[in-house]
Amino acid sequence: MFKPWIREAPSMVLREYGDGVARLDLNESPYTPPSFVIEAAARELERGNRYPDGNMFRRLYEALSSYTGLPRDNIVVGAGGDDLLRAAFTGTVEPGDKVVAPRYSFGMYRVYAKLAGTVFVGVPVEPRGEWWVLDEERLISESKRARLVLLDRPNNPTGSMFLSEKRVEELLEEAKGLVVIDEAYYEFTGSTVAGLVEAHENLVVLRTLSKAFCLAGFRVGYALAHPETAEKLRRLLPPFPTSRPSVAAAIAALENPGYAREVVEKAVAERERLRRMLSEAGAKPYGSHTNFVLVETGIRGVVEKLYWEGVAVRAVPMGDNWFRATVGLPEENHRLVEAFSKLE
Ligand SMILES: Cc1ncc(COP(=O)(O)O)c(C=O)c1O
Numbered sequence: 274m275f276k277p278w279i280r281e282a283p284s285m286v287l288r289e290y291g292d293g294v295a296r297l298d299l300n301e302s303p304y305t306p307p308s309f310v311i312e313a314a315a316r317e318l319e320r321g322n323r324y325p326d327g328n329m330f331r332r333l334y335e336a337l338s339s340y341t342g343l344p345r346d347n348i349v350v351g352a353g354g355d356d357l358l359r360a361a362f363t364g365t366v367e368p369g370d371k372v373v374a375p376r377y378s379f380g381m382y383r384v385y386a387k388l389a390g391t392v393f394v395g396v397p398v399e400p401r402g403e404w405w406v407l408d409e410e411r412l413i414s415e416s417k418r419a420r421l422v423l424l425d426r427p428n429n430p431t432g433s434m435f436l437s438e439k440r441v442e443e444l445l446e447e448a449k450g451l452v453v454i455d456e457a458y459y460e461f462t463g464s465t466v467a468g469l470v471e472a473h474e475n476l477v478v479l480r481t482l483s484k485a486f487c488l489a490g491f492r493v494g495y496a497l498a499h500p501e502t503a504e505k506l507r508r509l510l511p512p513f514p515t516s517r518p519s520v521a522a523a524i525a526a527l528e529n530p531g532y533a534r535e536v537v538e539k540a541v542a543e544r545e546r547l548r549r550m551l552s553e554a555g556a557k558p559y560g561s562h563t564n565f566v567l568v569e570t571g572i573r574g575v576v577e578k579l580y581w582e583g584v585a586v587r588a589v590p591m592g593d594n595w596f597r598a599t600v601g602l603p604e605e606n607h608r609l610v611e612a613f614s615k616l617e
Contacts, residue, residue, distance in 0.1 A: 278368070282387035283380075290585060295605040298585040300429070300565045302487035302540075303601045306522065307532045313525035314491070314518035325517045333520050336527035337495055341480075346500040347470055349507050350523075352515045354457050354481040354494040355381055360509040361421065361477060361496075365451050366391045370420040375407050377590055379429045379455060394419070398431060403560040405431035405567075409440055413447050420450040426466070427458050430589045430597040432561030434462065441466045445473040451502075453477045458563040460485030460537050467497045474499040477506065484564055485533040485540075486526045491519040540564045544600040550610040565599045567591075572616050582612035 290296060296303075305311075334345045341348065351357040358381060366372060368390030374382045376395020386393040396412045398405050405428070412435075416422045422444065427434045436444065445452055452475055454466050459480055467478050478497040483489035492515055496506055515523075526533070548558040548566055557569040567589065572578065576588040576596050586609070587597040598609055 276368075276390060278390040279388060283384055285384065288585065291583075293583060294580070295584045295601055295608050297599040297601050297605060297609060298587040298597075299489070300484065300563070300599045301489045302484060302536055302564070303599075303605060304487050304536055304539075306487045306526070307529075309529065310488070310522050310525045314522040317517040317521045320517060323517065324513050325515070325520050329517065329520045329524075332524050333527075336524050340527045340530060341467060341497060343467065343470070343497055347497055347503055349496040349498065349503050349510070350514055351494050351496065351510055352492040352519075353483060354455065354479045356492070356510065356514065357477075357479055357494055357496045357506065358382070358385060358423075358453065358455075360506050361451060361453050362386070362389050362391075364505055364509045366420045371415075371418055372421045372423065373412065373415045373419040374423040375412065375425075375428055375435060377428070377430055378423065379425045379457075382423045382425075391420070398428070398433075398435075400559065405433040405559065407433075407435040409436055412436075413440075413444050416444055416448040416450075416452070418449060422448050422450065422452045423455065424453070425455040425457065426464075427462060427562040429457070429563070430565070430567050430587070432559055432563050432565060432567055434464065434562050438464075438466055438469075442469060442473075445469065445476055448475060451475050451477060453479055455479045457481045458484060460533055461541065461564055462562045464562075470498050470502075474502050477502060482523055482526060485537050486523075486530075487533075487536060488519075488522055488526060491515070491522050493519050493523040540600050543603060543606060546603075547598070547600055547606045547610070550606070551613065554610050554614045556613060565597055567597050568595065570594050570596070570613070575613075575616065578616050579609070579612050582608075582615060584609045584612045 362385045372386040372391045481494040551558040559567045
């Protein structure tokens with residue numbers, strides 16, 4: 274019934290958290306959405322019998338247009354970055370095609386690549402001092418034979434930034450297929466390649482409201498692309514890509530983005546404090562341009578051991594003595610460091 278390669282795709286099992294566990298595993302914001310966002314979403318609950326309509330989406334597109342500085346034609350809304358990524362796969366690859374991304378990168382790239390029956394090529398990354406570096410030449414040369422290239426910029430799970438804007442342009446010129454530059458953590462860096470979409474039809478820039486805007490549970494993301502490309506992506510999405518409360522929350526958030534800037538400021542200050550505390554506790558935290566930190570330790574099974582201490586962090590493919598921790602509230606970060614200090 275189903276395509277045979279679907280069995281080979283990793284299945285995504287959601288964690289059921291125990292009471293009081295600090296959730297530092299999914300790179301969510303630890304701050305709840307501001308009350309004006311919650312109120313805007315709540316006002317839509319009693320209209321839950323209606324599909325979200327064109328008027329709502331027009332307002333969302335206008336809000337995104339003034340937030341990004343790009344016209345509406347360049348924008349596509351989806352149910353989170355995940356949804357738009359799936360659309361990028363559906364619209365481009367055939368089984369057996371080559372998909373290129375850094376090894377390591379956001380886990381869903383591999384999941385979607387497997388689900389589509391493609392050949393996933395991971396371009397090496399390696400630690401150099403506090404940061405990670407990508408074999409950029411290799412990424413560019415592999416892209417000449419790939420139907421789809423995915424680059425999370427900044428990269429998850431390393432927290433490093435790969436490819437300068439100039440290099441991205443070079444990639445766009447060399448690539449045979451679509452290039453997705455995933456800017457899920459854009460607000461934490463301010464660095465973007467959105468300015469290149471007009472000149473490069475093969476570029477899709479992905480963004481999300483899940484991180485700096487504190488709206489992960491609402492599932493809203495957007496893509497920025499050349500109008501022709503944006504139009505194709507829109508066709509690949511369902512007519513009601515997300516719910517009425519989510520659209521209303523996103524409009525309210527984007528019309529008042531000041532709170533997201535405060536969230537970023539707090540997260541960045543806290544991130545550096547967390548890195549210092551982890552270093553003092555004997556771990557090696559890498560540099561980060563995001564709301565998470567990649568950490569190397571001398572402790573095997575560190576993710577499981579931290580969970581038993583009430584702190585959920587993310588396992589990473591570098592080894593079982595490594596973890597990725599989201600920057601949480603100050604007290605959660607303390608709990609993480611305290612829990613880590615107890616381990617042997
Ligand atoms: C690099 C990257 N891209 C995309 C996403 C997906 O974000 P969402 O589907 O919540 O918009 C994430 C989430 O962690 C991410 O780290």
